[in-house]
Amino acid sequence: MPLHPLHGPPGLLDLKSVPEPVTHTAGLLAQLDEVFESGFGRLSSANLQTLASLASSFAGTPLAEPLQAAIAGLGRSEFVDRHFAVIAAARAAAHGAMHDALVAQACAALSRPRPELEVFAAAPAQEAPPRAAVLLESVRQWLMELAIAGFANLEVGALLPFQATLDAIMAEPALVRHAALLSGFLDELLTVFPAHGKPEVPRLRWVDLWARSMVLSLAPPAPVATREVKGELRVFATDLRQHDHVVCLVAFGALHEPGKPPRVVRTSVSAFKVDVLQGEDLAGLLNEVGGKLLEAIAGGQGLKIAGMLLHATGDLVWQESRAEVLPAKLKLAEEAAAVLTTPTALRPSARPEDRHPAVIEELVWLPAEAYAATGKEPREVSLGGSPFPLASERVPVSDDLPLAELAGSKGLVALLRFDGGRWSLQPVMIDKGKPRMVGTSLQSARAKARGGNLATLKERAGKLLRKKS
């Protein structure tokens, strides 16, 4: 039971401040990111000083020595990818430490245990596809060129050749995660860099994407340890993520396995796409991989699953053939309240190498009496009279989850997020008697999507790509 039933999760207001080490590390990384903007090809004395203080902040850690060597090498204009790999690893490690400190702060405030990875037997070793290694080497080469030039000095002509590498990565199923990340990153670079003019560089974001890409490309992906699960999945919240070339519907739910207490898991269905495919076309794209998931989300029903694979991070690998939509309508708000009020340590989290403040998504349940919101586009909720920011910029514009519905709602599931140096809440399900969440309209949009843009493009692709090969 919550300690303060009238104020929802105790202590969210403790998150108005940020731990000092987090702010300090963010400041150090902001200086490092300036080097990425101006480029490693022309290091100023200020840049060299920044790199030196980065190295000293890693003193006594396993990264200290490689980092010293990499920085010395870069200072001598040795442009080899291993130096950049070390810089990326150091930046990722610093973000990992920030992530851990922030999660500890959030869990203390919410009086819940920190999330833990479930322990599985190691996955059997498996050989990576032969092309993966050389493709990833090409990625590192490209990333190195970006870093040498600097984001402020990029030219469109230098970005275009990478498209051919990306095409090959897209054709390699083992590199699906790389394809999703790199296609989004390249899109963004190409959007911001038109033929001429000096655009503003979203520095932190681009260096994040750069470092993620580099860390992910250091070695071909190793097989992931999983275990088979069976039971019932009750999805009570969703989130939609997308760029021009990928759409990803993330679902959070309670997993009821026989003989075990219910726990929170995360699952997702994703599809590659092109910019013109939006709105109802998303339904057509996701239907193929997650039609039953869309059906259950639309109807507020449970899913019987058998033999689906669960990752140690609480991520369920969605497989249509192993799911069955159950007929009964569930009380999803009650389901969410029950599993989120006192969650166990086994709940969705990130692998150590993926940890970064931007991937923190701690699920919270707020009962009606805990919060109040007003207006058509609320930017904050009132928690017992105190304002707390809403991450409204993360909520897609839709009829499925309009934030205006917060006013007078009976409860709320939100992701606690950290962005822009502060904590905020992203609503992912609003209880209006009937649950409101992103994706509830996709089921009915499937029919409309038939014969639309997706069908036309698929038909063209069928004809033309066959001709080409």
Add this chain to the structure above:
Amino acid sequence: MIRPRVLPRARKVQKVPFVELYAGRLQGVVSSGSDQDRVYVSYFEAGSGNFYCSTNNNRPCGGLRGSPCKHLVELLNEGVLQYGAARVIAYLGLQAEPDKVKSGGELLRHIKGGPHKVEAGMVFSRFLTYLQYVSVAPTGVPLPDMAWFVR
């Protein structure tokens, strides 16, 4: 309904299956009005305002007589629909006021260049890359990096 991000109305791909701002050009593929199997490859170049239209086998479009043909007008219309007038105007470096532009066709009088041939294959291969995206299998595996991509 999940709303499109920028489009004032959803673009239909039947007539213009492909349009993009790329490599200093507004370029795309326009279906022929008469022959189902024929497509035209059209582009406007940023800065110079040069343009061209040909079949994907490099046969020049018959409608191209010193000024943009109807395929190029359609390309401009769909480009504005896809990206918004402001982005197209900025990309092509046109002297037009974005707020006053209601359709792409109105931008035509700001195009100062003339017909200038490029190999259709350059644009057409981009179309094939574009189509490749809708041919990749969807997936149920976790994609944690998508946390960065929200709109």
